[in-house]
Amino acid sequence: MSGTHITDRQVHLYMTKRKDHTQEVAAAKAGMSVRTARRVSKAATLPSQKPEREWRTRANPFAEVWDSEIVPLLRCSPKLKAITLLRQLQEVHADRFPDSMRRTLERHIGQWRALEGPSKEVFFPQTYQPGVRGLSDFTHMEELGVTIAGVAFGHLLYHFVLAFSRWEYASVVDGGESFQALAAGLQNALWQAGGCPSEHRSDSLSAAFKNLQEKEDFTVRYAALLEHYGMEGTRNNRGLGHEYGVKNMSRCPSMTPVLPTRLSRP
Structure with a gap:
């Protein structure tokens, strides 16, 4: 063939x-x-x-315009597609670069991006074990436009999810983030789940980690809460929401509970 x-x-x-x-x-x-x-x-x-061929079988058709025209455009907009650059070349150099050269240009662009293009952030796959990690977060709900008797209802949603089974719990918080809201939401979630994971992860919750006036008191109370349920507290690096992984994926209008597995009783 x-x-x-x-x-x-x-x-x-x-x-x-x-x-x-x-x-x-x-x-x-x-x-x-x-x-x-x-x-x-x-x-x-x-x-x-047979030894691998390291030489060209024909001259590079883009050699004369690569450094002067193509590379500057790629440095300005690294996500430009080969077909876009080919159309630009066809406008400037009529009848010199036919559509049949598209694949050749794509290979050259791919090599340039690998060797000289902008670096890409590396994401490692996240794997979860049953009963190991639970995650908590507060979500602002103003964009839903909920009203009571015509008056806007400003509230938060406390959200808890078990990483392995995707079991979820949510409750309405009438007010801001606080230790009371976190403690009540977390305890209700654990009792409804029927057990406790070994690790509780949060997204730098102000109630647990950075209350400016009562930081030390809140941190002690949060640590005592985790100790009571036999959990270890962890948190994401600030500003790196993708570290949540399953938590971000679980945010959806409908929350379907899934039976958790291998949990210890609270």
Whole structure:
């Protein structure tokens, strides 16, 4: 097949079939053309033993415009697609860069991004074990426009989720973030879940970590709450919400509880 590299296995199969069949039949059984079979018969090495080609078979068609026109555009907007750059070249250089060069340009752009393009932030996959991690957060609900008797109801939503099972609990908080709201929401969630995870993770909750006036008191009370339920407290790095992982994925209009597994009784 045109454009397909022949493997060592195909060569071995062809040579085996060639002992009992004609070249045409042996080539067909090995999945190669007769022309390729003739070349294989004359070759002294297997395909895997051939040195890799490190030279160009033809001149780079974008060599004259690469540094002067293409690279400046990529540095300005690294996400530009090859088809966009090709259209730009076609406008400036009429009849010089046909659409058939698109794949070649895509390969050059891919190599440039890998070697000289902007660095990408690395995200490691998050894996969870049953009964290990529970997560808490407060969400502002003003954008929903909830009203009571025509008056806007400013409130928060306390949200708790078990990372492994995706079991969720939510409760309305009439007021701001506070230790009382956190403690009440967390305890209700644990009792409804029927157990406690070994770790409780939060998104730098002000109620637990950074109350400017009563920081020390709140931290002590939060630590006592975790100790009472046998949990270890952890938190995300500030400003890195993606560290929540499952917590961000679980935010949806409908919260369907899933039975938690391997939890200790509160």
